[in-house]
Amino acid sequence: MLVGDKSYQTLWLHPEDEQVISVIDQRFLPFEFRVEDLHTPAEVFMAIREMHVRGAPLIGVTAAAGMYLALFQPPDEKEITAWLEEQALYLKSARPTAVNLSMAVDRQLRKILLAPTVEEMRAASKEDLQAFIAEEIDNCRKIGEYGLPLIEEISRHKKGNPVNILTHCNAGWLACIDFGTATAPIYMAHDAGIPVHVWVSETRPRNQGFRLTAWELKQHGVPYTLVTDNACGHILQKGMADMVITGTDRTTLNGDVANKIGTYLKAIAAKANGVPFYVAVPSTSIDWTMDDGAAIPIEERSENEVRFADGFANGKAQAVRLAPLHSPVFNPAFDVTPGRLLTGFITEHGICKAERDDLLRLFPGKVPYIKEK
Amino acid sequence: MLVGDKSYQTLWLHPEDEQVISVIDQRFLPFEFRVEDLHTPAEVFMAIREMHVRGAPLIGVTAAAGMYLALFQPPDEKEITAWLEEQALYLKSARPTAVNLSMAVDRQLRKILLAPTVEEMRAASKEDLQAFIAEEIDNCRKIGEYGLPLIEEISRHKKGNPVNILTHCNAGWLACIDFGTATAPIYMAHDAGIPVHVWVSETRPRNQGFRLTAWELKQHGVPYTLVTDNACGHILQKGMADMVITGTDRTTLNGDVANKIGTYLKAIAAKANGVPFYVAVPSTSIDWTMDDGAAIPIEERSENEVRFADGFANGKAQAVRLAPLHSPVFNPAFDVTPGRLLTGFITEHGICKAERDDLLRLFPGKVPYIKEK
Numbered sequence: 001m002l003v004g005d006k007s008y009q010t011l012w013l014h015p016e017d018e019q020v021i022s023v024i025d026q027r028f029l030p031f032e033f034r035v036e037d038l039h040t041p042a043e044v045f046m047a048i049r050e051m052h053v054r055g056a057p058l059i060g061v062t063a064a065a066g067m068y069l070a071l072f073q074p075p076d077e078k079e080i081t082a083w084l085e086e087q088a089l090y091l092k093s094a095r096p097t098a099v100n101l102s103m104a105v106d107r108q109l110r111k112i113l114l115a116p117t118v119e120e121m122r123a124a125s126k127e128d129l130q131a132f133i134a135e136e137i138d139n140c141r142k143i144g145e146y147g148l149p150l151i152e153e154i155s156r157h158k159k160g161n162p163v164n165i166l167t168h169c170n171a172g173w174l175a176c177i178d179f180g181t182a183t184a185p186i187y188m189a190h191d192a193g194i195p196v197h198v199w200v201s202e203t204r205p206r207n208q209g210f211r212l213t214a215w216e217l218k219q220h221g222v223p224y225t226l227v228t229d230n231a232c233g234h235i236l237q238k239g240m241a242d243m244v245i246t247g248t249d250r251t252t253l254n255g256d257v258a259n260k261i262g263t264y265l266k267a268i269a270a271k272a273n274g275v276p277f278y279v280a281v282p283s284t285s286i287d288w289t290m291d292d293g294a295a296i297p298i299e300e301r302s303e304n305e306v307r308f309a310d311g312f313a314n315g316k317a318q319a320v321r322l323a324p325l326h327s328p329v330f331n332p333a334f335d336v337t338p339g340r341l342l343t344g345f346i347t348e349h350g351i352c353k354a355e356r357d358d359l360l361r362l363f364p365g366k367v368p369y370i371k372e373k
Numbered sequence: 374m375l376v377g378d379k380s381y382q383t384l385w386l387h388p389e390d391e392q393v394i395s396v397i398d399q400r401f402l403p404f405e406f407r408v409e410d411l412h413t414p415a416e417v418f419m420a421i422r423e424m425h426v427r428g429a430p431l432i433g434v435t436a437a438a439g440m441y442l443a444l445f446q447p448p449d450e451k452e453i454t455a456w457l458e459e460q461a462l463y464l465k466s467a468r469p470t471a472v473n474l475s476m477a478v479d480r481q482l483r484k485i486l487l488a489p490t491v492e493e494m495r496a497a498s499k500e501d502l503q504a505f506i507a508e509e510i511d512n513c514r515k516i517g518e519y520g521l522p523l524i525e526e527i528s529r530h531k532k533g534n535p536v537n538i539l540t541h542c543n544a545g546w547l548a549c550i551d552f553g554t555a556t557a558p559i560y561m562a563h564d565a566g567i568p569v570h571v572w573v574s575e576t577r578p579r580n581q582g583f584r585l586t587a588w589e590l591k592q593h594g595v596p597y598t599l600v601t602d603n604a605c606g607h608i609l610q611k612g613m614a615d616m617v618i619t620g621t622d623r624t625t626l627n628g629d630v631a632n633k634i635g636t637y638l639k640a641i642a643a644k645a646n647g648v649p650f651y652v653a654v655p656s657t658s659i660d661w662t663m664d665d666g667a668a669i670p671i672e673e674r675s676e677n678e679v680r681f682a683d684g685f686a687n688g689k690a691q692a693v694r695l696a697p698l699h700s701p702v703f704n705p706a707f708d709v710t711p712g713r714l715l716t717g718f719i720t721e722h723g724i725c726k727a728e729r730d731d732l733l734r735l736f737p738g739k740v741p742y743i744k745e746k
Contacts, residue, residue, distance in 0.1 A: 030697040199703075202679075202695070204577060204601040210696035218697050225701045226679055228577040229602045230635025234671075234708040237637060262603025264610060265638045272641055298607075306575075306599055309682035311693025320684025320693050322575070323583035324403045324591050329599045330572075335607040 001173045001187075002219055003033060009137075009177045010058050011065065013130070019072045021065040025052045026174055030215035031312040040073060041066045041087045048094040048101070051206065055175020056249045056285050057136050060100030064132055066091045067108035068125040077118060084112060096297040097258055097334045099250040099287040104132065133177055139282035140179035142348035147185025147245070147280065148192070150346075154242045155194045162195040162223070164241050166232060166270075169203045169260035170212035171247025171280060181280035182245040183216065185346065190222045198224040199241055201232050203260060205305040205331065229262050236269045244270050244277040245346070251279070251286045255339020255354030256293025264335040267342065276343040279354070283347060286359070288366055293336040303329035374546045374560075375592055376406060382510075382550050383431050384438065386503070392445045394438040398425045399547055403588035404685040413446060414439045414460045421467040421474070424579065428548020429622045429658050430509050433473030437505055439464045440481035441498040450491060457485060469670040470631055470707045472623040472660040477505065506550055512655035513552035515721035520558025520618070520653065521565070523719075527615045528567045535568040535596070537614050539605060539643075542576045542633035543585035544620025544653060554653035555618040556589065558719065563595045571597040572614055574605050576633060578678040578704060602635050609642045617643050617650040618719070624652070624659045628712020628727030629666025637708040640715065649716040652727070656720060659732070661739055666709040676702035 001008065014020035014037065025036040027050070036052055038044050044066030047053050053062045070087040074080045088109045092102045111128040115121040154163045171182035179187060189196050198217055203209035210226055217224040227235065235241050244266055250258040257263070257279050270277040290296065306329045308319040339354035352358040360366065374381065387393035387410065398409040400423070409425055411417050417439030420426050426435045443460040447453045461482045465475045484501040488494040527536045542548075544555035552560060562569050571590055576582040583599055590597040600608065608614050617639055623631040630636070630652050643650040663669065679702045681692040712727035725731040733739065 200700075202577060204575060204603055207695055210700075214696050214700050218700070225703050226696055227703050228634065228679055230577055230633075230638065231703065231705055231708075233638035233641065234634060234705050235703075237708070260603075261601065261607060265603065265606035265642055268606065268641050268645055269638055306601055309684060309693060309695065311682055311695045313686075313691060313693045318686060318691075318693050320682060320686045320691050322580055322682065322684045323587050323599055327573075327583075327587050327591070327599050328597070330604065330608075331601070332604055332607050335604075335610070 001178060001216070010053065010174055011061055011133070011177060013126070019069070021069060023047060023053050023062065024174070026054060026212060027052055028317060029211055031317055038065070039069060041070045041091060044069060045091055045094050054208070055170060056098035056100045056247065057176040057181065057282060058174070059095065059098050060104035060284055061133055061136055061177060063091045063094070063101050064104040064108045064129050067105055067112065068129050071112070071118060071122045071125055074118060080118065081113065084109060095299055097249045097299045098285070100284050103284060107132070136176060136282065136284065137178045139284065139348040140176050140181055140184045143181055143280050143282065143346050144179055144184030144188040146350050147278070147346040148188045150243065150278065151185055151189040151194060151196065158242070160195065162197040163189070163243070164197050164199060166199040166201065166235060166241040166244045166266065167213060168201050168209065168246045168263050168266055170208040170216070172213050172216040174212045174216060175247060181247045181282055184280065185245065186222060187220060190220070196222060198222060199232070199235055200224050200226050201229050201262070202226065203262065204229055207310065208260070232266050233269045236266070236273045236275050241275055244275060246279055248279050248281050248285050249334055250296050251281050251345070252290040252293050252296065253288065253356045253359065254292050255342065255356065255359065257337045257339065257342065257354070258293060258296040258298070258334045259337065261332055261335050264337045267337040271341045277341065278344055278346050279342055281345045281347050283349070283363060283366070293338065296336055298335070299333040301331045301333045303331060306331045374551060374589070383426065383547055384434055384506070384550060386499070392442070394442060396420060396426050396435065397547070399427060399585060400425055401690060402584055404690055411438070412442060414443045414464060417442060418464055418467050427581070428543060429471035429473045429620065430549040430554065430655055431547070432468065432471050433477035433657055434506055434509055434550060436464045436467070436474050437477040437481045437502050440478055440485065441502050444485070444491060444495045444498055447491060453491065454486065457482060468672055470622045470672045471658070473657050476657060480505070509549060509655065509657065510551045512657065512721040513549050513554055513557045516554055516653050516655065516719050517552055517557030517561040519723050520651070520719040521561045523616065523651065524558055524562040524567060524569065531615070533568065535570040536562070536616070537570050537572060539572040539574065539608060539614040539617045539639065540586060541574050541582065541619045541636050541639055543581040543589070545586050545589040547585045547589060548620060554620045554655055557653065558618065559595060560593060563593070569595060571595060572605070572608055573597050573599050574602050574635070575599065576635060577602060580683065581633070605639050606642045609639070609646045609648050614648055617648060619652055621652050621654050621658050622707055623669050624654050624718070625663040625666050625669065626661065626729045626732065627665050628715065628729065628732065630710045630712065630715065630727070631666060631669040631671070631707045632710065634705055634708050637710045640710040644714045650714065651717055651719050652715055654718045654720050656722070656736060656739070666711065669709055671708070672706040674704050674706045676704060679704045
């Protein structure tokens with residue numbers, strides 16, 4: 001997508017140095033556009049853990065890139081399998097909720113371990129990383145194509161008045177490689193000349209709505225309005241949103257959706273007020289081994305994310321303390337929305353209900369692998 | 374209530390200067406404790422409008438004090454009735470949602486206009502202002518007494534484990550004169566040795582939860598934990614809150630409740646998860662002329678409240694910008710929670726259901742005055 005006049009993705013292989021993966025360091029947006037070069041699995045781990053990169057699809061691809069970088073610093077060759085397995089465990093521990101992370105690392109590990117030499121491992125890893133990046137971009141494009149008719153239909157009903165879409169957090173191109181998941185149908189509608197307007201919810205404590213989604217939409221010229229997370233109930237109650245679209249960090253077979261904390265409140269208010277709520281779900285965010293959202297591990301993050309707000313003042317990025325010193329904090333980063341509250345999923349294979357049978361209809365090859373208990 | 378070792382109320386008549394009303398300037402809490410002296414209706418208007426004081430009961434009392442101060446700067450005596458009526462209209466326009474404001478101003482105006490001379494007007498105004506303050510304190514004390522058994526009962530069920538109470542915004546003593554509405558039963562339970570723990574929700578955009586409620590509870594030694602507004606759905610879903618208590622800015626006859634933006638989302642999540650939700654309602658926050666919450670005017674406040682976060686950095690109060698420059702904002706300050714989502718009201722006359730008949734049972738003298746259409 002465009003940043004100013006230049007086209008960017010969130011992650012790319014450095015064109016001149018095969019031992020470098022470049023990413024947009026999202027901690028400084030929207031105040032500063034910074035690119036960070038990653039050289040080692042440890043740097044990748046920190047970039048994921050500390051949210052230089054975030055968003056389930058991008059976390060997956062970045063972790064896969066971490067496995068690729070691991071091949072440039074192995075110990076002696078006969079220990080390389082143990083080294084890679086250790087790096088895989090390490091990378092998978094960076095964050096617990098997004099299923100993309102472990103899936104992507106395991107995918108890389110399988111490809112790498114089939115190759116007989118380090119040289120061939122690097123080639124196999126790079127080839128699969130590039131294929132994975134292309135697949136994730138393609139997933140988003142297809143989610144856009146399948147989601148577009150939903151917006152078109154509302155637009156027809158509203159006789160061309162702007163379609164008001166509420167989203168939460170950032171499930172835009174910054175959360176993926178390009179296009180985004182929840183935003184893909186929005187960008188596609190906008191580009192097709194359908195008037196759309198996006199309610200951007202702040203998404204405390206990390207403010208990905210205000211920092212990232214607003215920035216993305218502004219760069220692309222899509223009309224948007226900032227609202228506090230608190231205001232979203234009022235907006236849904238008053239008929240000011242025609243639909244809700246969010247992303248997901250992990251979707252289970254029964255249709256439950258773990259997503260950024262606050263998604264559940266929006267889903268319950270949308271359901272109560274008859275507003276359609278779609279989740280954009282690339283298949284890489286579906287946990288085929290998990291039946292029920294209650295089993296999804298919910299990450300608890302630092303108290304200081306809640307105690308402070310990150311922003312911009314005096315010409316630089318700056319944090320301010322919001323509460324009395326040493327106040328205790330509970331900071332769950334995700335919540336689980338039951339599938340029964342959702343209108344449906346927009347996937348790269350089409351639209352389905354948020355339930356097991358309809359999900360498996362779209363992905364017939366994905367016979368779920370059930371872990372032994 | 375205590376601030377350090379000293380007992381305070383939010384507003385008081387200056388002991389040495391009858392032309393001064395003192396208030397705690399709440400804009401600087403929790404970082405700095407400042408007292409502001411108000412001398413004129415214009416200063417009172419600004420203090421309400423710019424939220425030096427806030428909270429429906431305190432807004433009412435402060436506006437009443439504005440009428441009292443108006444008596445020290447009248448034009449010549451034969452124009453005093455017109456002057457007072459003009460000041461009343463002016464003060465009532467400071468904020469639209471809390472019904473306490475217009476009720477309190479009208480109450481003062483009625484008392485004042487019965488007196489034949491300016492001197493007697495001042496005496497009548499002062500006497501009624503002091504009575505009004507005493508009544509509001511008494512309302513809160515009684516709300517505490519009626520609410521206490523609700524907490525005691527949960528405590529017995531939990532065999533003395535802490536009762537977890539979720540609140541929103543600040544309906545504490547800082548919103549009133551003393552004790553608070555939603556907090557009164559909590560303080561009373563704590564003082565009676567019942568273990569309580571309060572989930573304090575941030576309450577963006579003005580952060581009254583983190584700034585005021587957390588500060589109050591900390592001063593009084595009540596255990597609390599900060600959570601983002603987004604986290605409250607997860608807390609209610611996971612059974613981590615035993616009950617919810619909030620305040621109200623205006624309650625209508627059918628039991629609908631206008632309160633700080635975000636209350637509706639908590640109520641809908643509490644209802645879905647079977648968590649009792651009580652609203653602490655002093656009768657001064659009941660609009661006896663309004664049948665239905667849909668008619669309540671919802672204040673929209675400045676875009677900059679949402680674009681910026683106020684906090685503390687480098688040893689001083691400071692704001693940081695949170696989003697791209699010039700982002701459009703929608704900032705409704707209140708939402709309306711339908712009475713059917715609520716378990717009940719805690720009033721100074723006892724507990725009732727959030728519905729017309731049960732409300733009028735508690736207040737039999739209050740035959741509703743229906744405005745001519």
